[in-house]
Amino acid sequence: MTEVADWEGWFQRWEAQQGLYLPERESRFGVMIDILRAMVGAAPTVIDLGCGPGSLAQRVADRLPGAHVVALDADPLLLEVGRRAVGDRGGRIRWVDADLRDSELVKRIGLNGAADAAISTTALHWLSPDELFGLFVRLTHVLRPGGVFINGDHLTFDHDQSRIASAVNRIRESAADDPRGPGVETWTEWWASIEAEPALAELVAERRSRWGGHPVATDLQV
Numbered sequence: 001m002t003e004v005a006d007w008e009g010w011f012q013r014w015e016a017q018q019g020l021y022l023p024e025r026e027s028r029f030g031v032m033i034d035i036l037r038a039m040v041g042a043a044p045t046v047i048d049l050g051c052g053p054g055s056l057a058q059r060v061a062d063r064l065p066g067a068h069v070v071a072l073d074a075d076p077l078l079l080e081v082g083r084r085a086v087g088d089r090g091g092r093i094r095w096v097d098a099d100l101r102d103s104e105l106v107k108r109i110g111l112n113g114a115a116d117a118a119i120s121t122t123a124l125h126w127l128s129p130d131e132l133f134g135l136f137v138r139l140t141h142v143l144r145p146g147g148v149f150i151n152g153d154h155l156t157f158d159h160d161q162s163r164i165a166s167a168v169n170r171i172r173e174s175a176a177d178d179p180r181g182p183g184v185e186t187w188t189e190w191w192a193s194i195e196a197e198p199a200l201a202e203l204v205a206e207r208r209s210r211w212g213g214h215p216v217a218t219d220l221q222v
Helices: 007-021 025-040 055-063 076-085 105-109 129-139 162-175 187-195 198-211
Strands: 045-049 068-073 093-097 115-120 143-151
Touching: 007 055, 007 076, 007 187, 025 055, 025 115, 025 143, 045 055, 055 068, 055 093, 055 115, 068 076, 068 105, 076 093, 076 198, 105 129, 129 143, 187 198
Parallel strands: 045 068, 045 115, 068 093, 115 143
Antiparallel strands: none
């Protein structure tokens, strides 16, 4: 008998471990969606850059029932979790296997017209400054005039901003005195578990063939 993956279970475990590192995660998503609605309306065409299994794409589609989301990621395993667990929300989420560094990204997005918005969270910090610059240039060819780019990624601080960095860290610690609930995995534990899932062996092999696994799979990266 062919083994079947528990797609919804893997998605919920992803959500739990992401919340371990980002206790303000739901607030962050909420603010991003509020900005979308305020700036481009309740029925935008949105590109989710580095969507993973679709945490943000799902929330956009659910909170803005008129929205259409193009969800982009280069990780075949996370994309399949998204396709199976989140689904297409009645044809309003389209999943695309695409590398944000690809010079042909605009073609891979495959829109007939221009998008109203591009969004991302906890994804673009994986790109180098040069790769980010290239992505931003490509976005100018796919966003309409007046469109918006919203990046909800981590903030970093220069060497002379130690006071701000220290204050942010204290706030995060106080907001998550005991962030790890019963059974919540770390980032590394989640990846170790899903890569050991027999039903996902082909997808695991494919992602490893692309980059040998996640570039920095440590407990400090989300």
